[in-house]
Amino acid sequence: MLYVILDLVGIVIASLLSQPLKHVLTTTQTSAMLDAATLCVGIIGIQGAITTKQPLLMLVSLVFGTLVGYWLDIDGRFTGVGHVLERRLHAANEDFVAGFVAALMIECIGSMAIIGPLNEALSHNPDIMLMKIVLDVLASLIYGAAFGPGVLFAGPFVFAYEAVIYCAAAALHPFLTTAVITEIGAVGSVLLVALAIDVLKIRKLKVANMLPALLGPLLYGLLLGLK
DSSP states (O other), X not given: OHHHHHHHHHXXXXXXXXXHHHHHSOHHHHHHHHHHHHHHHHHHHHHHHTTOSOHHHHHHHXXXXXXXXXXXXXXXXXXHHHHHHHHXXXXXXXXXXXXXXXXXXXXXXXXXXXXXXXHHHHTOOXXXXXXXXXXXXXXXXXXXHHHOGGGTTHHHHHHHHHHHHXXXXXXXXXXXOHHHHHHHHHXXXXXXXXXXXXXXXXXXXXXXXXXXXXXXHHHHHHHTOOO
16 A cells, blocks of 8 residues: 555645646646647557457447446546535636546556556555556646646545555455456556547547446456456
């Protein structure tokens, strides 16, 4: 759990440091950095997605997971949380909500957000979590400078997400075969690609509504076995 806590600390510190940073950089410079970081997010997503050994499972998970996500309106709920925080902080700025949702998605989805806590819990190997901490710090700096303080408030939600995975790892250990973990990570990586497409404004995608897709490989592994 130590590295999950360190990830939270890194996100909070980087988000706070990003506020004076945005006064040093011009809008054009901040936008360019945001585009560069988002392109890297997309590339990381592509690299993770092609590790799948079960492309049909990935397809089915994403299609039906997205359907469930739209039915539950997960994106609307995340946006609603962002608006509540915005009102309570009297931050009348639409970038607040955009930054909150974007940071939450970047730091919660993808293979590292899933495999990192699992590896720390099951094998006490912190290598992936250390890499994720570095990436989350950089993302919080850049996205915080671009969108403002909304990025800071994504930190506690990221911590809760990773802590749940960490704590659930022991109970799910018998079902978390290498194949299941690989496929969950691959689906999460597709969501990173979708997020990059959304942030770059290539096409508007409600990536949060795709989150239930992450459960597809796990359910398949539980019901039918995936080795």
